[in-house]
Structures are given as C-alpha cells and as structure tokens.
Amino acid sequence: MSKPDKSAIEAAVARIRPYVHQTPVLTSRSLNELAGAELFFKCENFQRTGSFKMRGATNAVFSLSDEAAAKGVATHSSGNHAQALAKAAQLRGIPAYVVMPSNAPKSKIEGTKAAGGQIIFCEPTLQAREDTLAQIVAETGAEFIPPYNDYRTIAGQASCACELLQQAENLDYIIAPCGGGGLLSGTALSAHYFAPQTVVLGAEPHNANDAYRSFHAGQIIPSVNPKTIADGLRTSLGDKTFGIIREHVTDILIADEEWIVKAMRLVWERLKIVIEPSCALPLAVLLQNRREALQSKRIGLILTGGNVDLDVFFAQYEHIAGLS
Amino acid sequence: MSKPDKSAIEAAVARIRPYVHQTPVLTSRSLNELAGAELFFKCENFQRTGSFKMRGATNAVFSLSDEAAAKGVATHSSGNHAQALAKAAQLRGIPAYVVMPSNAPKSKIEGTKAAGGQIIFCEPTLQAREDTLAQIVAETGAEFIPPYNDYRTIAGQASCACELLQQAENLDYIIAPCGGGGLLSGTALSAHYFAPQTVVLGAEPHNANDAYRSFHAGQIIPSVNPKTIADGLRTSLGDKTFGIIREHVTDILIADEEWIVKAMRLVWERLKIVIEPSCALPLAVLLQNRREALQSKRIGLILTGGNVDLDVFFAQYEHIAGLS
Numbered sequence: 001m002s003k004p005d006k007s008a009i010e011a012a013v014a015r016i017r018p019y020v021h022q023t024p025v026l027t028s029r030s031l032n033e034l035a036g037a038e039l040f041f042k043c044e045n046f047q048r049t050g051s052f053k054m055r056g057a058t059n060a061v062f063s064l065s066d067e068a069a070a071k072g073v074a075t076h077s078s079g080n081h082a083q084a085l086a087k088a089a090q091l092r093g094i095p096a097y098v099v100m101p102s103n104a105p106k107s108k109i110e111g112t113k114a115a116g117g118q119i120i121f122c123e124p125t126l127q128a129r130e131d132t133l134a135q136i137v138a139e140t141g142a143e144f145i146p147p148y149n150d151y152r153t154i155a156g157q158a159s160c161a162c163e164l165l166q167q168a169e170n171l172d173y174i175i176a177p178c179g180g181g182g183l184l185s186g187t188a189l190s191a192h193y194f195a196p197q198t199v200v201l202g203a204e205p206h207n208a209n210d211a212y213r214s215f216h217a218g219q220i221i222p223s224v225n226p227k228t229i230a231d232g233l234r235t236s237l238g239d240k241t242f243g244i245i246r247e248h249v250t251d252i253l254i255a256d257e258e259w260i261v262k263a264m265r266l267v268w269e270r271l272k273i274v275i276e277p278s279c280a281l282p283l284a285v286l287l288q289n290r291r292e293a294l295q296s297k298r299i300g301l302i303l304t305g306g307n308v309d310l311d312v313f314f315a316q317y318e319h320i321a322g323l324s
Numbered sequence: 325m326s327k328p329d330k331s332a333i334e335a336a337v338a339r340i341r342p343y344v345h346q347t348p349v350l351t352s353r354s355l356n357e358l359a360g361a362e363l364f365f366k367c368e369n370f371q372r373t374g375s376f377k378m379r380g381a382t383n384a385v386f387s388l389s390d391e392a393a394a395k396g397v398a399t400h401s402s403g404n405h406a407q408a409l410a411k412a413a414q415l416r417g418i419p420a421y422v423v424m425p426s427n428a429p430k431s432k433i434e435g436t437k438a439a440g441g442q443i444i445f446c447e448p449t450l451q452a453r454e455d456t457l458a459q460i461v462a463e464t465g466a467e468f469i470p471p472y473n474d475y476r477t478i479a480g481q482a483s484c485a486c487e488l489l490q491q492a493e494n495l496d497y498i499i500a501p502c503g504g505g506g507l508l509s510g511t512a513l514s515a516h517y518f519a520p521q522t523v524v525l526g527a528e529p530h531n532a533n534d535a536y537r538s539f540h541a542g543q544i545i546p547s548v549n550p551k552t553i554a555d556g557l558r559t560s561l562g563d564k565t566f567g568i569i570r571e572h573v574t575d576i577l578i579a580d581e582e583w584i585v586k587a588m589r590l591v592w593e594r595l596k597i598v599i600e601p602s603c604a605l606p607l608a609v610l611l612q613n614r615r616e617a618l619q620s621k622r623i624g625l626i627l628t629g630g631n632v633d634l635d636v637f638f639a640q641y642e643h644i645a646g647l648s
Contacts, residue, residue, distance in 0.1 A: 024348065026370075045596045046350075229645045257645035265638050272369045272598040272630035277641065306596035313637040314589050317601065321553045321581035 001063075003244065004155040006193040009186075012155040013162050016058040019091050020159075023047055025167040025300075028270045035286050038298045040168035041267075044160060045275050045306030049115065052160050052183055052304050053084035053147070059156030060145045061088040069094050071141035076122075076129040078104040079232060080305050081147035086117025097142050099132045101125075107309055148182030149238025158186030164300050165195045172297040175282035177304055178202040178211045178252065179233040181241030187302065188248035198300075202245065202252040203281035205260060210236045212252040215245065230260055232278035232304065253291075255284035263287060267303070274310075279303040325387075327568065328479040330517040333510075336479040337486055340382040343415050344483075347371050349491040349624075352594045359610050362622045364492035365591075368484060369599050369630030373439065376484050376507055376628050377408035377471070383480030384469045385412040393418050395465035400446075400453040402428040403556060404629050405471035410441025421466050423456045425449075431633055472506030473562025482510030488624050489519045496621040499606035501628055502526040502535045502576065503557040505565030511626065512572035522624075526569065526576040527605035529584060534560045536576040539569065554584055556602030556628065577615075579608035587611060591627070598634075603627040 001008070026041045044052035061073055072095035075085050082098045089096035098117045100109065101124035112119055122132040137144055146153060160183065161174060174191060178184040181202075188200045204211050208226035214237055222236035237245070255263070264280035267273065282301035286294065318324040325332070350365045368376035385397055396419035399409050406422045413420035422441045424433065425448035436443055446456040461468055470477060484507065485498060498515060502508040508526045515522040528535050532550035538561055546560035561569070579587070588604035590611075591597065606625035610618065642648040 050596065229641055258647055261638060261641045261645055261647065264641065265634060268598055268634055268637075272374065274592055274596040274598060310589060310592055312640045313592075314585060316636045317553055317585045317588065321585055323582055323585065 001151045004151055004158065004189055008155050009158045009162065009190060009193060012059045013159045015062050016055055016156060016159060019058045019062070019088070020054050021047055022163055025164065026271050026273070031266060031270050031283070034266070035283070036295045037286070040164070040171065040298070040300045041271060042160060042164040042300060042302045043273065044302060044304050045273060045279065047305070049080065049083040049087045049111065050305050050307040051080035051084065052157060052302070053080040054087065055159050056153035056156035056182055057081065057084035057088040057145060058091070060150065060152040061085070061092050061094070063152050064143060068143055071143065072097060073145045074133060074136050074140070074142040075099070075145050075147065076133045077147055078108055080307055082108060082117065083111040083115055085145055086112045086115035090116040095142070097136045097140060099129055099136065101129065105309065107307065111307070148180030148235070149240045151240060153182050154186045154189070154241065154244065156186070157183045158190045160302060161187040161190035162194060164302070165190065165198065168298070168300055170298060171195065171198045171300045173199045173201060173294060174300040174302070175201045175203050175285065176302045177230070177233055177278050177281040178204045179278065180235040181211060181237045181245055183302065183304060184249060185241040185244035188244055192248045199250045200248065202249055203285040204252055204254050205230045205233055205281065206254045206256050208234050209254050211245065212254050214242060215249070215252045218246070228260070229257060230278040230281060232276060233281065253285035253289050255281060255288045259284040259288040274306045274308060275303050276305045276308050279305060325475040328475055328482065328513055332479050333482045333486065333514060333517060336383045337483045339386050340379055340480060340483060343382045343386070343412070344378050345371055346487055349488065350595050350597070355590065355594050355607070358590070359607070360619045361610070364488070364495065364622070364624045365595060366484060366488040366624060366626045367597065368626060368628050369597060369603065371629070373404065373407040373411045373435065374629050374631040375404035375408065376481060376626070377404040378411065379483050380477035380480035380506055381405065381408035381412040381469060382415070384474065384476040385409070385416050385418070387476050388467060392467055395467065396421060397469045398457060398460050398464070398466040399423070399469050399471065400457045401471055402432055404631055406432060406441065407435040407439055409469055410436045410439035414440040419466070421460045421464060423453055423460065425453065429633065431631065435631070472504030472559070473564045475564060477506050478510045478513070478565065478568070480510070481507045482514045484626060485511040485514035486518060488626070489514065489522065492622070492624055494622060495519065495522045495624045497523050497525060497618060498624040498626070499525045499527050499609065500626045501554070501557055501602050501605040502528045503602065504559040505535060505561045505569055507626065507628060508573060509565040509568035512568055516572045523574045524572065526573055527609040528576055528578050529554045529557055529605065530578045530580050532558050533578050535569065536578050538566060539573070539576045542570070552584070553581060554602040554605060556600060557605065577609035577613050579605060579612045583608040583612040598630045598632060599627050600629045600632050603629060
C-alpha cells in the first residue's frame with residue numbers, strides 16, 4: 001500500500017465502522033475561558049480497548065485477505081497497540097501474537113489477554129523485541145502490524161479526524177499528540193482531503209521533542225531515552241509518518257512536564273473524564289504557548305486514550321475505607 | 325408547595341431546561357457482562373457544577389417570584405448543593421448566601437466561590453450551621469433552599485429520571501443512591517408518573533443505612549456518625565423524602581465499603597469517567613447482591629456527581645515528573 005489517498009481513508013472509515021465506537025465530542029465553558037478559544041475534545045478514551053489505536057489495528061486486520069488473515073497477526077508493544085490488535089484480531093476470529101517486554105505494566109498484560117491476545121514475553125530491549133517478533137512471524141506466518149509506521153495503520157487513525165470534522169464543523173485547527181506519528185499523520189491527511197482550511201498542529205512533550213526537532217531539521221532525529229510522564233509519546237517518528245507530517249502538518253508545539261500535569265488535571269476536573277497523560281498534550285501546548293493566532297478560534301483536540309494506572313488513587317480509598 | 329404531582333414535575337423539567345445539561349447515558353459491554361444485565365449509566369457527573377444537585381437548586385431558584393428572588397437564597401452545605409445553589413442564583417442574577425463549616429473541603433469552597441456564592445463560615449457543628457443560617461436569613465430576607473427535604477428541590481431532582489426514561493426506553497429498574505433522599509424520591513415520582521412499569525430501588529452504604537432501616541421500620545431512624553467513603557450519602561432522610569420513598573420505592577439495597585470501592589474503580593476503568601464514591605452505590609449493590617430478579621434486566625443507574633478530590637492522584641504524577 002502506498003501513502004493513503006482520499007479513497008483509501010474513506011475505505012478505512014467504512015471498513016472499521018462496524019467494529020469501533022464513534023466517540024463523542026465534549027465541550028466545557030470553563031476550559032474555553034481558560035484557553036481563550038472554543039475547544040472540541042474528541043474523546044478516544046471512550047474508544048474500544050480505551051484508545052484510538054483500535055482504529056488503526058482494526059483497519060490493518062480487516063484489510064488482510066482471508067488467506068493472509070488465517071495465519072494471524074503479530075506485533076511488539078507494551079502499550080495500547082497491543083490491546084487494540086488483540087481485540088481487532090478477536091473480532092475477525094484470528095490469532096494475535098503480541099511480543100511484550102517482561103517488565104510491561106500489569107494492566108496492559110491483562111488487557112491484552114482479556115482481548116484474547118497470545119503474549120510472548122521477551123527481555124526489555126528493542127533488539128529482543130524485534131528478534132522475538134521475527135521468530136514468531138517466521139514460525140506462524142502471521143502478518144506484522146506495526147503500531148504506527150504503516151500506511152494501513154495510518155489510514156485507520158485518520159478516521160478519528162474524519163469523525164471529528166463532522167461532529168464539530170468549521171474547525172480552524174486540530175491539535176493531535178505526537179509519539180510515533182500515526183495519529184498525527186492520519187489527522188493531517190484527513191484534514192488535507194476533507195477540510196483543507198483546517199490547520200493541523202502536533203503536540204509533543206519538551207522532554208521527548210523528536211518530532212519538533214525532526215520537523216525543523218528536515219530529517220528524522222530520534223529521541224534518546226526521553227523522560228516524560230506522557231508515556232505514550234516517548235516513541236520516535238518513523239519514515240512513513242515523518243513524510244506525511246512534513247508535508248501536511250503546519251507546526252509542532254511543545255509543552256513542559258508541569259503544563260502536561262496541569263492540563264491533565266484540568267481535563268479530569270472539568271470534563272470529569274479519565275485520560276492518560278499523553279492526552280493532555282494538545283491542551284497543555286495551548287495553555288503554555290498562548291499563541292495569538294489561536295485565540296478565539298475553533299480548535300479540535302484529540303484525547304487519545306484512557307488507560308491509566310489507578311492503583312495509587314484507589315489505594316487511597318481503600319485506606320480511607322479501612323480495607324488496607 | 326405540596327408533594328409534586330405529574331404537572332409539577334413537567335413544570336420543573338421545562339423550567340430548568342435552559343440552565344442545566346441534558347447529560348448523556350453511557351453503556352459498557354464489559355460491565356453488562358459483569359452484572360449479567362443491561363446497564364444504562366445516567367452521567368450526572370457531567371452536569372453543570374459537577375452533580376445532579378444543579379437540577380433541584382435551579383428549580384427552586386427559578387420557582388421564586390421576582391420579589392422573593394431579589395432578596396437572594398441561602399443554605400448550609402459543605403457539599404455539592406452549595407456549588408449548585410450558587411450557580412443557579414448566579415444564573416438568575418441574585419445573591420446566594422452559603423453557610424459552610426470552617427473545615428469544608430477546599431475544592432468545595434473554591435467551587436462555590438467560583439460560582440459567585442457568598443460564603444459564611446461557621447463552627448463545624450449542625451447547631452452552628454443552623455444558627456448561622458437563621459441569622460443570615462433574618463438579616464437578608466433570603467429564601468432558604470434546603471438540599472433535599474423540600475418539594476421544589478425534589479421536583480428538580482425528578483427531572484434526571486425523566487431524561488433517563490426517554491434516553492433508555494423500557495427500563496425494568498432504576499437504581500439511585502440515597503443520602504438525604506432528594507434524588508431517590510424524585511426518581512420514584514418520575515417513574516410513578518411517566519413509567520409506572522419501572523421499579524425504583526435505592527442504594528445505600530451498609531455503614532450509613534438509615535434509609536434501609538427507616539424503610540423497613542416504617543419510621544425515620546437517622547444515622548449516627550456514619551463512617552463510609554461515600555461522603556455524599558452520610559446524610560439521613562427527611563420527612564418529605566421519606567414519605568415519598570415509603571410510597572413509591574420498592575426496596576433499598578445496601579453495599580459494603582469493599583464493594584463501593586470496587587464498583588467505583590470499575591466505573592473509572594471501564595467507562596473512563598470520573599465519579600464520586602457516592603455514585604458507585606447503584607453498581608455496588610448490583611454486583612454485591614446479585615439478585616436473581618435483576619438478572620438480564622434493563623437497569624438504569626444514576627451516577628450522581630464527579631466532584632472528587634484529585635490531590636493524591638496528581639501528587640503521584642507531579643512526583644514522577646520531578647515537579648515535587
């Protein structure tokens with residue numbers, strides 16, 4: 001598959017429709033006042049398996065021929081892509097082999113198992129993940145579905161902005177977080193094809209600003225051991241996502257850790273929804289940067305997922321209730 | 325005003341419509357499987373000021389004559405009713421005097437101030453609260469708007485079930501939490517008038533089971549110093565709410581603290597929304613009691629509010645991010 005054109009994205013939207021949720025768009029008077037703009041939050045935390053990753057995985061899985069699909073799909077992931085791929089495979093009735101580092105969070109392991117994924121643990125290094133995956137693919141003939149640097153995945157993620165553009169009309173901007181760039185590149189393609197007047201911006205932690213640096217340098221500059229609470233955004237761009245981002249994204253804005261935590265808390269308190277730290281980036285860059293051009297504008301913000309570890313929070317309640 | 329009849333509730337629905345949100349109803353495959361029933365969560369955590377209390381306060385405030393309203397409204401509350409009354413008064417452009425104990429949670433004080441409420445602090449005893457309120461009312465001529473034991477308030481809370489019954493048709497049951505009984509009695513009246521085939525159940529913490537005991541004894545038996553994490557449900561019934569509950573509620577189910585915490589966590593994890601501990605009661609009683617009669621039924625559960633203290637949770641993130 002080559003870079004998704006308009007019809008490839010339309011096909012992805014139609015292909016995944018029976019299997020994914022059309023997620024709601026929330027608004028908040030008080031957050032509008034804080035940001036000095038009209039904000040539309042696209043809530044992928046309500047998506048099946050708890051994140052937008054369900055879209056790309058479902059598009060990839062249901063794009064396969066019956067013959068290819070029968071051998072199953074495989075990936076390596078310690079995050080939301082693992083659960084999403086397992087669920088998409090379960091919906092098609094085929095096996096999903098998921099290579100996970102031995103130190104993966106318990107919640108992600110359980111989520112992947114609950115969706116029927118077959119987990120193969122490996123040492124927590126990129127080399128071990130890639131070697132183990134290659135071995136699984138060789139043994140089973142399963143199709144590798146990459147988490148972001150893949151045009152099928154990108155076309156699936158693009159469906160999120162397609163929905164948003166219909167739910168909140170005449171957006172001046174859409175801001176999407178950027179990790180590996182799958183969501184951001186898909187968002188940029190959807191705006192390009194379906195709402196060319198809408199400007200797409202990426203949002204990235206200052207402490208994991210490889211997309212920002214790559215964007216301005218004109219070549220991929222990977223992050224080295226990035227330290228940010230936005231754990232979904234520690235990944236670096238791939239060549240396919242970078243190519244689309246260079247062509248169709250207008251700018252990448254960055255936010256400090258302090259603003260990421262502030263923005264996350266504001267979303268929890270004002271919208272009353274559970275989001276991951278990575279989701280806070282679009283609001284964080286808006287509030288920290290206060291760009292003049294964004295004032296009073298209609299801005300879509302993609303909230304990417306809600307799979308957050310609640311152990312500490314509920315330990316507090318168990319303690320108050322005398323249960324621990 | 326006497327006990328709200330059908331037209332009084334219809335009038336309340338129409339009166340408050342411009343000022344309150346029609347909150348969404350959420351569903352979850354995985355929670356349905358856990359409960360063995362079809363669940364419809366009415367999300368009053370998304371209501372203005374973060375709880376259903378906005379409905380009753382708004383109905384009471386907008387029921388006043390212009391002459392009475394001009395003198396303002398008053399109440400004593402350390403909880404969601406304070407913020408709701410302040411906001412409703414602000415929307416009508418009249419003063420709200422809110423008596424609060426000096427040890428009220430900071431978040432409630434700030435929320436009430438943000439809504440334009442004038443706070444009068446007093447000693448943290450019921451006597452001091454009532455005395456201070458009486459003094460304010462005598463000085464200002466403001467109308468006292470009780471948090472639950474008031475037919476205007478009850479008629480406003482009834483609007484929540486009216487919406488739910490339209491959003492999720494043919495419900496077999498509605499379960500509402502019970503503290504002072506304003507929401508539960510309003511819910512029971514709405515079902516009685518608009519969906520008489522729908523059975524209404526109350527849900528209460530075992531550790532604050534005054535409604536359960538009162539219901540079975542046929543007379544009000546107040547809780548004495550109840551200890552439960554469901555802080556919104558520590559209040560005891562009033563004579564007006566008890567009268568309606570005796571007549572129109574079928575049963576009161578109770579849940580232990582352990583199940584309240586479990587149910588709260590399930591809602592956060594599966595629905596990805598922020599709810600208060602008190603909201604967890606309907607799901608907690610369902611999961612703990614596993615009543616045969618409720619299996620495979622269509623059940624509406626009212627999630628009452630989302631004003632929860634997030635300090636501990638975000639301290640964790642600030643620590644990880646190196647900000648504290």
